[in-house]
Structure formats: structure tokens, C-alpha cells
Amino acid sequence: MSANPAHTLVPGLFDHYDIGGFYDEMFASPGVPRAHYLKFFQSLAAMAPAQFEERRKLADLSFLLQGITFTVYNDGRGTERLFPFDLIPRILPWSEWDHVNRGLSQRVVALNLFLKDVYGPQKILKDRRIPRKLVYSCRNFRREMIGVEVPRGIYTHICGIDLVRDSKTGELCVLEDNARTPSGVSYVLENRLVMTRTLPDAFQAYEVQPVGAYPVELARILRSLSPREQEGNIVLLTPGIFNSAYFEHSFLAQQMGIELVEGRDLIVDGGVVYMKTIRGLTRVDVIYRRVDDEFLDSLSFRADSLLSVPGLMAAYRAGNVALANAVGNGVADDKAVYAFVPEFIRYYLGEEPILRSVETYLCSRSEDLRYVLEHLGELVVKVTGESGGYGMLIGPRADKARIEEFRQRIQADPRNYIAQPVVPLSRVPSYDPSTGSMGGRHVDLRPYCLYDGEKVIIVPGGLTRVALQRGSLVVNSSQGGGSKDTWVLLGDN
């Protein structure tokens, strides 16, 4: 089990590595790799820093040439940036993944049942297991969806559920759900490709579960939604080239062999959706949409949407077209509703949650609000309807003025905020080009869960996002985060 620190044959990469009081995914204690990291550590320890640097540059170049970039808009021009990729993988032994897999499946099924209920008979509201007021006040609760029958009763075709490992307990727990249009899965596939090209020797030392089946499974689920008997026409709806996830949209469309369309390519006539082709109009049956609810249809939602397909909601309600994910899912991944997901699991499935959630204070509850306001300096405060790491307060990192600003905002609109204790995220060694050596960096894990109405399919692993800035806890790509390849092993080491 334990390894001899003398494995560090070549001076370099791990010379001054400091676990720093966090759970380190690679090291059980200073210089002692965990069993499932041992082989990787050995192959890396035998590598000189210059050699490693060379491989790293190769990986970067590969991403650049493939145009795997995302767009940042800070400078008004929209510049393309590489999504930084760190070569040290996040490795999970099979037994741990198996546990996570079962926990995620349970959670996705419960979220789907909740959506079906809340836009249907609303039994859970009548049984008072979640306050009606809380549900109805969600920014992304869509009254337009009440009573709508969605194809095959599936709402959450694709869920990205963010997990973090709490350094205090060493346990992976759920930080948040993304049941609307989660992105990042293309990086899972591309990271793997680049990884196998860049460090083939290290990769070969393990039996790593493949991730390539994702597009195939997604396409199968999309096909099953077609309202027509005959082979349906499936498209992926993107906001277009200026969207930060555009690369992913085109990547998935290509991998699934379906048409990538923008709002302006579609037209609704007589309650049926068509796409404009060089041969005239062609009917569309299933839309995998990567456009947010409020921009989908200017007749139902935001009238100023430039991405909109006017009349789409009418076609959807009439059952002439299927949408994945369903409209209105935002009520399930609202950060205040998050606190009730364990309750959903008990209520709908009669089971105890397999994965722990992070303790959450709802500012809409007066006793929670009081606590939050008294402990702002220790808590993470989040806006309930936001995603992407925007609108967050990390108490211990914030100055007085920022804390006061949040205090006033919370008091003005308590429903819109929740607070959680700061989770000391686990770390994985990551290369720091400025020092030419490894440093511990905080990570999370976003597995992508597909739901076909009967079972949940999860590609082993998911996207490990890493806060590459030293000490940072924010892993979002829009906030300077990067990613790692995630290896789920066939066995435990």
C-alpha cells in the first residue's frame, strides 16, 4: 500500500510539494502516494521537468490547433482562450466510482420525478414537503409548463451534477445540480484524446474506463423522443458562434451526426417546426437545445431574444416537437430547492440519499437568515437562480465592504440567497508553469448523467475542473479555472 518516497528518482516536479492540510487526491501523506496513484506517480517521478514541460506544450498546441477554445467577453471584442488543461489526471478507484454512480442515478431519477410532479399533480406541494411559495418564487419556474405532457415523461435528459470532496471527511458530496443546459462534456472527450496522445505510457499502466460512448447514448435518447413514428429529424440548437460553449455544440452535433442549427434556421408553421434548407423546409422532430428557456421563443418568453424561434413553445405544447432538456428544469436546480433534494429522494423513492449534500441555509427562513447575517464572514453566499460561479460571496476571502454589500442585498431580497459553509475542496497536484513544479490545486467533479426514462447512464468520471490559481476555490472556466482528465479505473488500482 505505502510507497517509498525514494521513488523520486529525478529531482524536480514534486520536490517541494506541500499537501497543505487538505485532502490530496494523489498523496495519502507527504511523499506517500495513494494506492491508485502509485503507478502514475512513478512514471511522473521518473520524468525531468524539462521533459514534462515539453509534453505540456504539445498538449496546449493540440488544443489550439483543434480550436478547442471558449470565448471571453471582458474586452468587448470576444477573444478566444484555451480552456487550460492540466496533465495530471484525477484518478478514481472503481469502488468509489460505483458508489458515486449509484448516488447520482438516484438523484437524477428523483429530480425528474420532482419536475413531473411540480408541473403536474403537485402532490409534493400538497403534502407540504417543500413550501409552495419557495417553488413558485423560483426565477426559473415556468408556469407555461404546468399541465404540459413532455415526451416519455422525461425532463432531465442530461444533468451535470457537481461533486466536491470535503477535506474534513474525505467524502464526495453534491454541491449543486445543473438540470438546464449543462456544458463541458466535450472537454471530457477531448481531454481524454489529448491525454492518450501526450502521456501514453502513464495511461497504459492502468485500465481506464473509456468515455467515448457519451454521444452515442445521447443520440439514442434523443431519437427515442421523436413524436413521429418514422425516423425523426434531430437537431442541436445553439445560440451561435459567439456563445462560449459553441465549440461543444458543434462537437456534439458532429459526433452525433445531427444538424447544428441556430434560431434563424428554424421556423414554426402551423404548430410544426421546420428548418430552412436549400431544398425548402424540412420538418424537425427533436431539438437538443443549448439555448436557455427565456431565449427560446420570443412569443412566450423574452420578446427581445435574437436567438428565438417564435412559436416553438406552441409546437412543443402541441406535442409536435420534443425538447431536451425540457423547459422549466430550472426549478429543480435552483440553489434553494437544492436543500430539499434529499427530501425528494425520500418522498418519491422511499430511499435514503446515497450522496450527502452540503449543509445549506435558506435566507428565506427567518432563523437561517439570522444565522447567515451573523456569520457572513465564514460562509459562501450564492444567488439562487445563477450559475457559472457568478454572484458569489466567499466570506473568508471577502473584504468588509463586499460583506456589507451582500448583507444589504440579502436583507433586501432574502429569497434570492442561500449560504453554505466553505467546503475545503480536495486538491490534485497540478503543474504550475511559473515555478516549473507541482502545486496542490482545488478540484471539483462534474459527471454527466443521461436519463432515458428507465435508467441513468453516466460516462465513467466526468469533468474534473481545477482552480489553477494558487489558493483559489473557484473552478469555473469563466473565472480562470482549467480542467483535467478523469480516470475511473476498472479495478481499485
Added chain:
Amino acid sequence: MLSRIADSLFWLARYIERAEYTARLLDVNFHMLLEQTQQTDLLRWNPLIVMAGEHERYGQMYDEVNAKNVFEFLAFREDNPSSIVQCIGKARENARTIRDRISREMWEDINGLYHAVGQFNPADEMGTGPHRFCTKVKVGSHRFHGVTEATLPHDEGWDFLRVGWSLERAEMTARLVDGQGRTMLEQPVPAANNYQWMAVLKSVGAFEAYHRQYHSSIEAEKVAEMLILHPLHPRSIRFSMGEVQSGLRGISGTGAGSYANEAERLTGKVLERLRYDTIGEIFEQGLHVYLKELMGMSNAIGEDIAQTYFYYAAVA
């Protein structure tokens, strides 16, 4: 195929072709005309600016027509929409919007070219001359043709690319001959003119073919004949228009002798003229008048293609 995708394929090809053509002209003219010291810079460089269709813009940006300015203007200026870097940027942008529809190799190729071109430092290049830069662009365009030919199914998408390439090429050749012809008339320096027509031939890669065909010295009329009427040289207007026709027929499935839309009708009409007109007749009615008419028709063909395949009227 989605109309938007057909549109992007068409323009992707046009921008690549425009970049390559501009690079060819810059390269040849710069290096050949270095030897012709007694000529004025205006005579050397004006045809290129005319050919790029950017005469007016150039006038607003620069006081003087000289090699350095023209090189900067045609190769690097971000505020010149016809500059090579702008054309390659737009070609890549079009490719990016349809990267799910083109082969991965095509995308990586054009993306690589875009990054390669962006790495040139204009100040350095203007010191060493345009050869290195222009070669990169030319080879890049050729490689893109090759990768496309070898990895993209030769279906209607391929035909839209082919139509875009050929239509742009026909227009550029027409502008090139027209620009040269007009400058020649404005400042008749006979010997220098021959030298310039030689540059024209070299820039389209037709110098050797010219000699095989005519066994004579360089003469304006023969060069024009070669570039306008030659049935087989890939940069002649006639050949390019033939490619446009063949691409359009591939898309619509129309057989020879008939047409399915306005673009095909006009292409057929242009081709009839190019087949049966002689260079004597063309010079008789005036080279400029003739080419202007051709360019007008070529423009109309582009618009008709857009009307037929790309645009949908807003629904009532």
C-alpha cells in the same frame, strides 16, 4: 443541407481564394518589379489596389502608392476588409460556424493557417519583403484545397465550395486583367507594359503555359486571350465559369442545355460568350467595357445563388 451552411461554404471558399489571389499578386509584383527601377511606383502598384477593389479605401489611408504601403494594406491591415489576414480570418470564421459539417482535417487546416498567419509580425515582414508571408498563404490555400478534396464527400456541400472558389477566381482574374489594361492605357510605356503583363502571367501561374501556347513574346492581346478565353487553364475566366456551371448543375441536378434557376441561366449565357467571342472582338469593343460587363454578370450570378439557395423571406 441548411441554407446557412451552404451560405457559409460558399463564402469560406470565396475568402480563401481571395486571400490566395492577393498573395500571388503581391509576391510576383513585388519581386519582379524590383528590377524595373525606372518605372514609377504608381504604375507598379496601382493595378493591385484596383484589382482588390479597394482603390478608394487606399486613397483614404495612404498619401503615397509604394511597395511598403501596398504590402501593408493588402496583407495586414485589419481595417481593410480585403486584406489577406482579414480574408483568412473570415474564411476561418465561416468554417467555425459549420465545423460540424466539414471534416475535422479541414477545420484544423484552416484554423492552423489562421494562427500561422497571425504569428507574422507586419513590421518584420515589411523589412524582408512579402515572399515568406505570401508563400505561407499560397501553400496554405493549396493545402486546404487538397484536404477538402481528399476528406469531404463530393456532395452538394462540395459543389457550393467549388462554386464559391470558381466564381471568386473568375472575378479576380477579370479584375486583374482590367486593372492592368486600364493602367496601361493611362500611362503607356510600351516596354514596361510587356514586363507588367509578364508579371500578370506569373502571378496566376500561367507564364509557362503562355509560352507553350503562343511561342511568342509577351503581348497584351495574347495575355488577355489566355486569361479570359482559355478553355483549360484553371485561372482563365472561361474555365472558372465552366466550374461554376458544373457546380451549380451538381447542386440542382440539371442536365446540359437547360437551367433550373436564374444563376444557372446567367452562367450559361456568360459561358456562351466566352466560348464564341474572339480576343479581336473583345479589344474592338474595348477590353474594359467587356470585362466590366463580365464582372457585372458574375456579381448577378452570386446574388442569384443567394436568392435561390440562401435566403428565406420572413414569414408573414
